[in-house]
Amino acid sequence: MITQSIQDYLKVIYKLAVNRKQVNTNAIAERLGVTQASVTSMLKKLSELNLIEYKPYYGVELTGGGEKIALEIIRHHRLLELYLAEALGYSWDQVHEEAEKLEHHISEEFEDRMAAVLGDPDFDPHGAPIPSKDGVMQERYLVSLASVGAGARVQVKQVSDHNAELLRYLGKMGIYPEVEIDVLEKAPFGGPLHIRIAGREHHLGESLTNQIWVTPQPARDEPEATS
Amino acid sequence: MITQSIQDYLKVIYKLAVNRKQVNTNAIAERLGVTQASVTSMLKKLSELNLIEYKPYYGVELTGGGEKIALEIIRHHRLLELYLAEALGYSWDQVHEEAEKLEHHISEEFEDRMAAVLGDPDFDPHGAPIPSKDGVMQERYLVSLASVGAGARVQVKQVSDHNAELLRYLGKMGIYPEVEIDVLEKAPFGGPLHIRIAGREHHLGESLTNQIWVTPQPARDEPEATS
DNA sequence: ACTATTTTTTAGATATATCTAATTATTTAT
């Protein structure tokens, strides 16, 4: 039986693997808010079930089967987020928490009907790509706003979705996917970024700009993505 | 913590109590598909939590707190059923199964937004009353179609919702809440009921007519209700 | 009233997913 816990582990492993390659016990424990001991015991089970490749003391990688389940749950999550926003009038800072629970409990029927009502959408309210029904994730090459230099004009593509307060603040400034930002100035030593958006200027700290992903306008490094 | 299991027990106890008064271990076990031993151990816990009044070897009754939770879950269930039918195009034989899972996982926000979209509805797709937000169930006096005598003209008010095949059959005959039925003939010894509905005639067995509740036209006995 | 049947509870086991504390392995620093 694929329990909710198993689904959560696979989802977290998938997301961690997008950035780094090998995923370690530590990182999984931190993301899930459980102890390392709990992670080790679950990794053994996931390995038993052939959902991950597990080499003790090294790290884990998803198998084909594991990735399939992870993408399935991520599809549920992102479709739900968009559906809650579009059909039920949720604001973009409320959708994540609700989707986080429901993603484990909706049927394929529910998933398909949401997708149909929404016209088979490609992105969720935070700009994250929605995996297709057959499990293909359209990963893009984006950079964090923190890595953009002064003088650049970039387009917001995706923002982190799990911090409601952050989302409300972004919303207040008008920072949404597809919106354009002028980077006016970048203070040294990880100082705030001075930007202009829709005529108004703001100074954004690094913990915030780290959670905004934009088009790589002046080509730079560091691809990223979360949901 | 009010687990899904606790919610399921309280819901079942509530529904059993609508008919009989004292609810016994046996009946709960049967409804939930678990052993009697499991029920006993859960009853002890529910009693600890002050959700039921439990007298070993006698039976149980919900406390105010227990009933509140039961009605809350039943409200979720019935709102979900109607929402799935109205907003997502589910047929009336599909909604129960999906609602049975989701009822435990939606937030108050979700509940309220569904209710708003649906215009604060009073009945689910099977004619069952939806408890109000503040926990009031509008119980009605209905009789089962099986108890109606020949010559009567009755109005369908509610049908059992957990058997998908039965619902499809009723749908094919056009038996829905608010529809009128003429009872032409009643075979003796629990034999089939000969009815006319929308011009067409049918013969319905007792296991079916037991699951259809109608207005008490020629006043009779036996109030009933399920969802 | 006594016995048989039915119902309910208790005792003890299992499975899942956690945790804390102790141990072991790996990595980093001198």
Next chain:
DNA sequence: ATAAATAATTAGATATATCTAAAAAATAGT
């Protein structure tokens, strides 16, 4: 290369919700 620090695993405990088998209580039948 060895010691110190970090990371991961093991051992053993806890909580929840189940089960089977045995014992006890309540009910029904003669």
